[in-house]
Amino acid sequence: MLQRSEPGAEEVNMSEHTPRDPRTIERPDPVLMKYYLIGSLLTGPAFPFVIIPLYFRYKTLRYRFDDEGVWMAWGLIFRREINLSYRRIQDIHVTRGILQRWMGIATVSIQTAAGSATPEMSIEGILDPDTLRDFLYARMRGARLDDAPSAAPEGDTPSGDETLQLLEQIRDRVAGLADRVRALEEARR
Numbered sequence: 001m002l003q004r005s006e007p008g009a010e011e012v013n014m015s016e017h018t019p020r021d022p023r024t025i026e027r028p029d030p031v032l033m034k035y036y037l038i039g040s041l042l043t044g045p046a047f048p049f050v051i052i053p054l055y056f057r058y059k060t061l062r063y064r065f066d067d068e069g070v071w072m073a074w075g076l077i078f079r080r081e082i083n084l085s086y087r088r089i090q091d092i093h094v095t096r097g098i099l100q101r102w103m104g105i106a107t108v109s110i111q112t113a114a115g116s117a118t119p120e121m122s123i124e125g126i127l128d129p130d131t132l133r134d135f136l137y138a139r140m141r142g143a144r145l146d147d148a149p150s151a152a153p154e155g156d157t158p159s160g161d162e163t164l165q166l167l168e169q170i171r172d173r174v175a176g177l178a179d180r181v182r183a184l185e186e187a188r189r
Contacts, residue, residue: 020128022135023065028125031105033058035125038099063123065135070110072121082121086139088112093119094129108132 036058040051056076064071069085093109100106106129109119126132 020131022132025063025065025126025132027063028058028061028123029105029127031103031127032125035099035103035105058125061124069139070121070123070136072123084110084112084121086136087142089136089140092133092136092140094133096129108136110136 033055036054037051040047040054043050057074060076060079061074062072069083069088071081071083073079073081089110090113091111093111094106095109096106104127105124106126108123108126108129110121110123112120114120123132
């Protein structure tokens with residue numbers, strides 16, 4: 001998006017300064033291909049063997065962020081798709097290596113409770129990873145996509161005092177159950 005403040009003034013690219021809505025991200029930024037190219041060149045004689053799979057990965061890489069979760073797909077011959085619901089997300093990491101920082105991109109890694117040491121999904125070529133990370137954290141905590149306040153009537157939602165009273169009742173009942181279990185264990189001895 002280009003914006004002019006007055007006639008004859010210099011154009012300013014506002015898209016570089018405005019955080020991008022993560023729901024509009026469908027593909028990695030083209031800078032990712034340059035990152036792949038530079039990384040492949042650093043492998044020396046293995047360059048052709050490294051760049052070809054990375055080229056096809058870049059060309060086929062797709063993302064979708066919707067109401068249910070995050071979807072990612074890539075691959076030409078061996079197609080791989082990952083679909084994670086927001087409630088399965090356990091942790092989110094943003095990685096920016098030296099080359100990535102220089103190029104202005106990052107990788108957002110999403111981990112689930114699957115027990116694997118590696119992330120379940122790595123979203124590469126993101127220009128504004130902090131906005132994406134915050135978006136994902138909000139979704140994993142149950143925020144709605146439109147960020148609108150809850151439509152529930154005010155009478156249906158307990159106030160802070162009511163919630164505290166309910167928690168105190170639960171605590172007291174659990175303590176009572178613990179006393180009964182101790183009494184039963186002593187009676188068996």
